[in-house]
Amino acid sequence: MRRNGLLSLIGILAVVSAAFIASLATGQRPLLGIDLTGGVEVVLEPVLTDERPDGPTEPELDQTVEILRNRVDALDVAQPDITRQGSLVVVQLPDVDDQQRAIEIVGTTAELQFRPVCSVLPVALDVDDAIDQGLIDPDALESDDGTDEEGLGFAGEGEYAAPAIPLQEDEPTPEPGADETPEPDAEAPVVDDETPGAVFSDAFVPPSACDADSLELVAEETTASEDIRRDEPVLLDQRDENGLVVQRYYLGPVPSAEIEGEDVFLVGTAVESADAFTNGLEWTVSLVMEPGDGGIGLFNDIAAECFASSAVCPSGQLAIVLDGTVESAPNINAPAFDRSNISISGAFSQSRAEDTALVLQYGSLPIELEQQRIRTVSASLGSDSLRAGIISGIIGLLLVAVYMTAYYRILGVAALLSLFVSGAMLWVLVSFFSETGFFFGGVTLTIAGVVGLIVSLGVSLDSNVIYFEHLKEDIANGRTLRSAVDRSFPVAYRTIFWADMAALIGAVVLYLLTISSVREFAFMLGLASVLDLVATYFFLRPLVKLISRTDIAVERPGLLGLPASVRRARA
Amino acid sequence: MITDTAEVPAESPSRARRMYRNQLEIDFSVWWRRGAAVSLVMVTIFGAALIFRGLNLGIEFEGGAVWEVPADDVSAGDVRDGLAGLGLADASIQTGGGIVQVRAEVEVTDTEAAAAVAVALADVVGADPEDVSFSDVSASWGEEVTEKAVRALIVFLIVIAAYISMRLEWRMAVGGLVALAHDILVTVGVYALFQFEVTSATVIAFMTILGYSLYDTMVVFDRVRENESRPSLAGRVAYQDIMSLSLNQVFMRSLNTTVTSVLPVLMVLLVGSFGFGAVTLREFGIALLVGLLAGTYSSMFVAGPIVVMLKNREPEYAALIESAGTSGQAELATLAAGGATPRRQRGGTGPSAPKRPPSTVIPPRPRKQKRRN
Numbered sequence: 023m024r025r026n027g028l029l030s031l032i033g034i035l036a037v038v039s040a041a042f043i044a045s046l047a048t049g050q051r052p053l054l055g056i057d058l059t060g061g062v063e064v065v066l067e068p069v070l071t072d073e074r075p076d077g078p079t080e081p082e083l084d085q086t087v088e089i090l091r092n093r094v095d096a097l098d099v100a101q102p103d104i105t106r107q108g109s110l111v112v113v114q115l116p117d118v119d120d121q122q123r124a125i126e127i128v129g130t131t132a133e134l135q136f137r138p139v140c141s142v143l144p145v146a147l148d149v150d151d152a153i154d155q156g157l158i159d160p161d162a163l164e165s166d167d168g169t170d171e172e173g174l175g176f177a178g179e180g181e182y183a184a185p186a187i188p189l190q191e192d193e194p195t196p197e198p199g200a201d202e203t204p205e206p207d208a209e210a211p212v213v214d215d216e217t218p219g220a221v222f223s224d225a226f227v228p229p230s231a232c233d234a235d236s237l238e239l240v241a242e243e244t245t246a247s248e249d250i251r252r253d254e255p256v257l258l259d260q261r262d263e264n265g266l267v268v269q270r271y272y273l274g275p276v277p278s279a280e281i282e283g284e285d286v287f288l289v290g291t292a293v294e295s296a297d298a299f300t301n302g303l304e305w306t307v308s309l310v311m312e313p314g315d316g317g318i319g320l321f322n323d324i325a326a327e328c329f330a331s332s333a334v335c336p337s338g339q340l341a342i343v344l345d346g347t348v349e350s351a352p353n354i355n356a357p358a359f360d361r362s363n364i365s366i367s368g369a370f371s372q373s374r375a376e377d378t379a380l381v382l383q384y385g386s387l388p389i390e391l392e393q394q395r396i397r398t399v400s401a402s403l404g405s406d407s408l409r410a411g412i413i414s415g416i417i418g419l420l421l422v423a424v425y426m427t428a429y430y431r432i433l434g435v436a437a438l439l440s441l442f443v444s445g446a447m448l449w450v451l452v453s454f455f456s457e458t459g460f461f462f463g464g465v466t467l468t469i470a471g472v473v474g475l476i477v478s479l480g481v482s483l484d485s486n487v488i489y490f491e492h493l494k495e496d497i498a499n500g501r502t503l504r505s506a507v508d509r510s511f512p513v514a515y516r517t518i519f520w521a522d523m524a525a526l527i528g529a530v531v532l533y534l535l536t537i538s539s540v541r542e543f544a545f546m547l548g549l550a551s552v553l554d555l556v557a558t559y560f561f562l563r564p565l566v567k568l569i570s571r572t573d574i575a576v577e578r579p580g581l582l583g584l585p586a587s588v589r590r591a592r593a
Numbered sequence: 594m595i596t597d598t599a600e601v602p603a604e605s606p607s608r609a610r611r612m613y614r615n616q617l618e619i620d621f622s623v624w625w626r627r628g629a630a631v632s633l634v635m636v637t638i639f640g641a642a643l644i645f646r647g648l649n650l651g652i653e654f655e656g657g658a659v660w661e662v663p664a665d666d667v668s669a670g671d672v673r674d675g676l677a678g679l680g681l682a683d684a685s686i687q688t689g690g691g692i693v694q695v696r697a698e699v700e701v702t703d704t705e706a707a708a709a710v711a712v713a714l715a716d717v718v719g720a721d722p723e724d725v726s727f728s729d730v731s732a733s734w735g736e737e738v739t740e741k742a743v744r745a746l747i748v749f750l751i752v753i754a755a756y757i758s759m760r761l762e763w764r765m766a767v768g769g770l771v772a773l774a775h776d777i778l779v780t781v782g783v784y785a786l787f788q789f790e791v792t793s794a795t796v797i798a799f800m801t802i803l804g805y806s807l808y809d810t811m812v813v814f815d816r817v818r819e820n821e822s823r824p825s826l827a828g829r830v831a832y833q834d835i836m837s838l839s840l841n842q843v844f845m846r847s848l849n850t851t852v853t854s855v856l857p858v859l860m861v862l863l864v865g866s867f868g869f870g871a872v873t874l875r876e877f878g879i880a881l882l883v884g885l886l887a888g889t890y891s892s893m894f895v896a897g898p899i900v901v902m903l904k905n906r907e908p909e910y911a912a913l914i915e916s917a918g919t920s921g922q923a924e925l926a927t928l929a930a931g932g933a934t935p936r937r938q939r940g941g942t943g944p945s946a947p948k949r950p951p952s953t954v955i956p957p958r959p960r961k962q963k964r965r966n
Contacts, residue, residue: 057873065734121727122708129704394734395653398727403663410874414864418857425852470797473877476861477801480854480885481808484846487853488812491846513819520760521811527756528749528804535745543797547804 027564034560038443041450052449053101053456054116055468055542058408060401061099061116062124066090066391068109077109078389085384086391087111089132089345092261097124103466107541111391114466121398129393132345134290134385137273138324138335139351140255182309182325182340182354182366250346252276252287258341260348271348273341274334277324279315286316288324290385293317294361297383298375305375307366309382311359318361328354342381349381411472418476422483430490432575432582436565437486444482444550444557448475451549470543478550481525485558489514489566497584507570511563518558526551619844621837621897628894632775639782646785651792654739656732658701660710662725664693664718675717679710693718700731742796746803753807761814764903765896769810772896776806776887783883794876802884805854809847809892816843817900831913832904836897851889858882 056063068078068086078086087104090113094102103114118124245256253275260269277288294310294317311318328335341351352366366378426434455465492514496506529548533541569575575582652659669686672693676684687694695714701707711725750770757766780802784791817839820826826835858881865874904910 067734067737122704125704392731393729394731394737396727396729398725400662400724400726402724403661403726406663407873410864411861414860414874415857417864418860421856421860422853425849425856429849469873469877470794473794473797473861473874473881474801476857477805477854477881479857480850481805483853484808484812484850487846487849491843491849495842517812517815520815521808523760524753524756524811525804525808527752528800528807531749531752532745532800535748536741540742540745540793540797540800543800547801 060404293386474546772891798880806888
């Protein structure tokens, strides 16, 4: 029994200090909420429309978060935090410089666009460099006739296949039959190994809308998402799963037509549905366009241009762009399509096909997000709050320490040590969750959380108080210190356990059913309850047992805050 | 000391020492009556405040926009003048506590307009626009937050009631929940009475109180449970005596725990109020302080007597009231005095000791009488 206790004591001290040191050494720290650092927090909620009475589905929400993440990356914020809480999306941007811009960027609705590909630029190569390297012929840039149509041409990935042949071979270049116009050569270097269809040509073909002037305008750097205009050419990135830019596309304006006096663009609303399917060997995306001029009509207009690799779409590729990121840029391999029988093929993996289908589907009914709550906290207010929290915590802890030591003497010190053990565990866990995003997308320490911790200070000490009071009682009842220590603990621990369970149940209910700050608070309270049980059992119990075995404890129980007159049960 | 009867040693000079040794012998049934009066008065006052004054809800619940900037020595009039022409004529302006707060009842959808107000406000108080904190909440969000909180509360109560019923017994669940309701009413009532603003921080504090109150009640009831099943007391002592004994036994624990819980909260309140302009901390602090004190009080003076009341309806305990539970008084006194029940004494507490009063003795009438005491 005694050895057991010693083992437990040494064990927990070793584990906790190792974890604590490791946590410090690896630089893991609790992630502070914006109310402690300053910054912007925006809570977004999908708008329920007639078309979406039930709100977005899970994958659509994930897609939304992904889109927001891409946008926020452009803001260059140190630790952006985007989490989903039910159907809500919470964006936290600590230390953001331009708060107003941040709010605007987060607030706009993502749009799916189809844009003809003018040319594909290698990564990190702007147009001037491209011209210098002979990848783009500057003369060609100017040689165009300047119609206001759009389009350009290059090889990309996958193909839009016409009916009957739903599965295309993985041909990077346009299908035969595209005779006239500058046909991009497929001999150029393969840029993207992961998408075998992706090839780009060194023959730059100048288009109308992809003319030199507009190219000059956009080609300096990737077009910022807020600068994207439907009727202007853009330079956009394509990224892999890790968010690395694998290719840059110079894209023409979104194809448009004037229908009944209004400009209609070939955007997500022209898509009726999309789905990924397989024939057992390869994955393909089926695309169904909306009927009418604004749907399949527009699509076929640009398809014809691309199929012919005309000046509007010299590459023969029609890019799918979602929220300023090129999702895919398949070739057009037929001059016209039946609206319900378009397939996009190209050696897709299952996940890639599903992603593409999801993007198209998302585009057909974009999720409009409403900003339910915006909060900007100035950096000075944030740091003031943090300081105030820390100061009140420290003073509170000191007062409690004085009280406990005065009342329980050596046992009081043991209680404080136990508090430090659970505090260290808490630090390690909160840092770990913060850094790894474990636990439903991570934990942020907010003011609410800090207060939760300060409150749990008192409650944690209560376990010790319950134990010590039991001890006193048993000794007053005539037990020896030794037997009282052995006997009291199970009784007291039972009380502590059930009471902590009640607190834990409360915390879990709150965590599951509430949002934002209440959740953060509930998390801290729940965690503290569990750690309290652990520290009491594995640390306090053996420690008190050890103390009780010392000579001084037996001779001068007053030092333990225990009754001085110990009556012997046998007396 | 062992043979002392259960009298309150009010004048005893060694009271502090007795407290320290857990040897209090407070007759709680006397205090419950006083407590009931106190509770009744509090519930009436706070209930009335809640009904007639209502809560001063923050924008989290009502929707609207708030700008805050740290500033001293600025009058509300100055701020109003500085914001003229920005469409904030109806905005309420609060100064003091090192903070100027401008609150508009409607949501500000235009971020540029919001920024313009921030600039103007910064200009008035002579601060950097970056020091202005801004919150904007849509009205529907407020409804949602409230709805979620209420739903969470209901589920919480059901789950907890089930938990206590399973772990202890349903009567204790009732007692615990009534105590919980009491604490919430008192705390919310303080906010209504003094018209403190209710923010999301306050709601969190209310939730904390739920947890704390419950925790405290569980600790007390666990001890009651233990005493109830003591062979020397079971079936021999009236329930209120068991409850009173248990409360005496856990009194120091409750006192100490309250001290260790209240001290940090007090610090939160003080630091939040007098330094650093940490408004959120102050918002937490008031609710927590009131709630913690109410929680300790209600475990003893609300949850306890309710369980006694319910228990006394049971035939077994009703009978004991009739016989005044005399048979177990000696043990009760011994336990209350914090002394042991030495083995040699066990058999010798008197001839009546081993006899459990047969449950057929119960006349239903006296039950009622007793409860009205």
